[in-house]
Structures are given as C-alpha cells and as structure tokens.
Amino acid sequence: MQQPQQVVSGHGVNLFQDTQNALGLYLHIPFCFHKCHYCDFYSIVDSATRHEDRQQHFTDALISELLTANDKSPLKVRTIFVGGGTPTLLQPKFWHQIFQTLHKIVDFSSLDEFTVEANPETVTDELMRLFAQNGVNRISIGAQSFDQSLLKVLERWHDPQNVSKAMNIARNAGIRYINLDMIFAIPSQTMDRLNADLDAVLDLQPDHISDYSLIFEPNTPLTQKRNMGLIQPIKEDIERDMFEHVITRLSQAGYDHYEISNWAKKTQANQDLPVWGNRCLHNLLYWHNANWLGFGPSAASHMNGHRWKNLPHLGKYIEGSPIPPTIDHEYLKQHDRIGEQLMMLLRLREGVSTAWIKKHIPDSDVRHQTIKELRDINMLEIRDNYLRLTDQGLFVGDAVIARLL
Numbered sequence: 389m390q391q392p393q394q395v396v397s398g399h400g401v402n403l404f405q406d407t408q409n410a411l412g413l414y415l416h417i418p419f420c421f422h423k424c425h426y427c428d429f430y431s432i433v434d435s436a437t438r439h440e441d442r443q444q445h446f447t448d449a450l451i452s453e454l455l456t457a458n459d460k461s462p463l464k465v466r467t468i469f470v471g472g473g474t475p476t477l478l479q480p481k482f483w484h485q486i487f488q489t490l491h492k493i494v495d496f497s498s499l500d501e502f503t504v505e506a507n508p509e510t511v512t513d514e515l516m517r518l519f520a521q522n523g524v525n526r527i528s529i530g531a532q533s534f535d536q537s538l539l540k541v542l543e544r545w546h547d548p549q550n551v552s553k554a555m556n557i558a559r560n561a562g563i564r565y566i567n568l569d570m571i572f573a574i575p576s577q578t579m580d581r582l583n584a585d586l587d588a589v590l591d592l593q594p595d596h597i598s599d600y601s602l603i604f605e606p607n608t609p610l611t612q613k614r615n616m617g618l619i620q621p622i623k624e625d626i627e628r629d630m631f632e633h634v635i636t637r638l639s640q641a642g643y644d645h646y647e648i649s650n651w652a653k654k655t656q657a658n659q660d661l662p663v664w665g666n667r668c669l670h671n672l673l674y675w676h677n678a679n680w681l682g683f684g685p686s687a688a689s690h691m692n693g694h695r696w697k698n699l700p701h702l703g704k705y706i707e708g709s710p711i712p713p714t715i716d717h718e719y720l721k722q723h724d725r726i727g728e729q730l731m732m733l734l735r736l737r738e739g740v741s742t743a744w745i746k747k748h749i750p751d752s753d754v755r756h757q758t759i760k761e762l763r764d765i766n767m768l769e770i771r772d773n774y775l776r777l778t779d780q781g782l783f784v785g786d787a788v789i790a791r792l793l
C-alpha cells in the first residue's frame with residue numbers, strides 16, 4: 389500500500405489569482421425537516437412533499453435571482469456551494485430546474501468543485517445520481533456525532549447508522565469527495581465518548597472532516613437550556629483537551645490539519661488530485677477572502693470589499709424576486725480589508741507569507757507591533773517564512789486573530 393504523503397502545501401501556490409471577479413457561488417436552500425437546537429442558520433421547518441407550493445415558489449425566485457448574475461457570457465467561477473438549511477430536502481424536480489439554470493449561467497469547464505450539504509436522512513440514490521450527472525463532486529454530510537444520546541442533546545434528528553449508508557449511496561453514484569461534519573464538546577460528552585465518535589469517523593474514511601467545538605449561539609434553544617441550568621457546558625480546560633485529542637487522532641490517522649477546524653485526507657502518490665488535494669476549495673476561497681456571490685434568503689456575498697446579505701425571510705425573498713431585499717451592506721476600506729484578509733489567512737495552519745505581510749501592511753501600521761506582542765507570548769510564530777498560529781495559539785485562535793483585525 390502506498391504511504392500517504394503530505395498534501396501539496398499552499399506555500400507558494402496562489403490558488404485564487406483572479407482578484408476582481410466572482411470565483412464562487414453560494415446557494416442557500418432554507419428548508420429543514422426539524423430545527424436542531426444549536427442552530428442559528430436561517431431555515432424554516434418544511435417537509436419534502438407537504439409544502440410543495442412553497443418549494444416551487446422558492447425555486448422560481450432562486451432561478452430568477454441566479455439569472456440576474458448572467459452577464460452576457462457564462463460566469464467562470466471555480467466553485468459552487470449549496471448550503472442550508474438542508475439542500476437535500478428539496479425535491480428532485482426542483483433540483484432539475486436549478487441545475488438547468490446553473491448550466492445556462494455558469495461555464496462548467498472552469499468549475500473545480502461543486503458541493504452540496506446533505507442530511508444523512510435525505511440522501512437518496514435518485515438525488516445523488518442527479519447530482520453526479522450535473523457536476524456535483526463533493527457532498528458535505530452533517531453527522532455531528534455517532535452517539536444517539538449526544539444527538540439528542542443537540543436535538544439533531546437522524547439515525548447515526550444512516551451516515552455510512554448516505555456515504556455509500558453518494559460514492560456509488562460517483563460523487564468524488566465526501567466531507568463529514570462533526571461537533572465536539574457536546575454537554576455530557578466524555579473523552580471516551582469523543583474517542584468513540586472519532587473511531588466511527590475514521591472507520592468511514594471520509595475525504596474531509598470538519599470538527600468544531602459546540603458554540604452556544606444567542607437565542608437558540610440550546611443556549612436557553614444552558615441559561616436555565618438544564619444542561620452543563622463542557623468545562624473550558626476539558627474542551628481544550630478534547631480539541632487537542634481531535635488534532636492528535638486525526639493527524640495520526642493521516643489527515644492534514646489545514647485550518648483550525650478542518651482536516652483533509654492526505655493524498656497518495658498515485659492519486660490524480662488537484663494541487664489543493666482533498667481540501668475544500670470553496671472554503672479556501674473564503675479564507676483567501678476571494679469574491680463570491682450568494683443567492684437565496686440570508687445568503688451573503690463579497691465583491692471587492694463590498695459585503696451584503698439577502699434578507700433572511702423566505703416570504704420577502706419570494707416577493708422581491710428577481711432582486712431580493714438585502715441588508716448589512718458594508719464597504720471595507722483598504723486598511724480594514726487587509727485586517728480582514730490577514731484574519732482569514734491566519735485561520736489556515738500554513739498561515740500567511742511574510743512577503744504578503746511586507747507587501748500589504750505598511751511599516752507604520754500598528755499591526756506590526758501586535759504581531760510582535762503575539763509572537764512574544766508564543767501565540768504566533770514564523771515558520772518557513774510564514775506567520776502562523778502556534779500550537780498554543782490554536783486553542784484561542786479566534787481571540788488571537790481578532791487582535792489583528
């Protein structure tokens with residue numbers, strides 16, 4: 389058997405050379421069959437068949453909005469990502485209509501990656517074959533945990549056994565990359581139970597793993613339960629031990645820790661993979677602060693320093709078709725854009741090149757002093773001409789990075 393090799397590093401590889409045009413599309417499908425208690429994404433509870441009219445109206449509005457992006461010639465985007473909500477809850481006949489539109493407005497020959505998020509309960513042969521036929525090459529399956537009682541804490545409704553079934557269905561249909569999304573530090577989780585979850589993930593050998601510690605988002609039922617003392621969050625020092633353990637186990641199992649909470653299976657010498665290996669290109673696009681356009685209620689967009697978001701309201705989204713109402717417009721000046729880009733690049737384990745810092749951060753910028761202070765306390769380090777989070781800095785990554793905004 390070939391030994392896994394280190395995935396080709398991003399060092400010296402400029403993945404996103406076009407800095408002016410949209411390189412990614414994000415489509416938001418706002419339906420879920422149940423609201424998980426930790427979730428603060430915009431979605432509404434729906435069933436695949438009971439609200440057919442609503443799904444049709446949404447699809448019509450999404451298609452109208454997508455057609456506004458067609459600027460005479462097809463868009464040369466590198467990635468499409470369909471998130472939610474639960475995109476796999478949308479009926480196949482509506483997917484047909486969306487694919488037809490995408491084939492009209494996107495030059496698929498320039499597309500490197502087409503991802504759809506999936507709930508294990510809604511992955512079917514029919515849908516996966518339809519996806520594969522239409523260029524989808526990555527499925528991101530929300531597993532979160534394989535422990536039924538931890539799923540219950542999250543009020544996440546799926547049978548853990550259906551995760552492997554969903555992966556098999558997707559692979560048999562010809563979907564090349566499978567992502568598994570996990571959560572750790574779930575109330576009542578122990579180190580043993582974390583290990584059991586990691587065993588289950590590694591048995592399945594996904595191409596990519598996201599593993600985030602549980603966040604208590606404001607105004608979610610889970611946060612309310614915590615505030616009422618009905619559940620106890622995992623203590624900070626245990627959460628840190630858990631994160632360390634996740635890093636160790638996934639690294640030992642041949643996964644490349646390329647972003648704070650993301651791992652890609654290392655490539656084999658005989659594999660014909662792009663330069664970014666099994667990493668998720670659409671997320672790399674975000675972390676490189678490239679341009680993308682979002683469609684659907686609550687979808688965000690970023691174009692050359694301009695940021696905005698579609699109103700998170702399905703009724704108004706449908707009424708506003710083809711141009712939906714938007715909120716949170718923001719234009720970042722150069723100084724702030726550099727801060728934001730620095731912050732995003734530092735999420736990557738390889739960090740940001742010192743050449744980039746020299747080119748974009750003037751000598752007079754106070755960020756040089758902040759970087760020095762963070763290096764002095766061993767939160768940041770320079771390795772191979774890249775500034776990056778230290779192993780210690782990783783555990784408080786968000787707070788460290790925020791100082792450089």
Ligand code: SF4
Pocket residue numbers: 419420422423424427428429431472473474507530
């Ligand atoms: S399935 Fe995903 S989007 Fe829907 S409620 Fe659960 S976490 Fe939120």
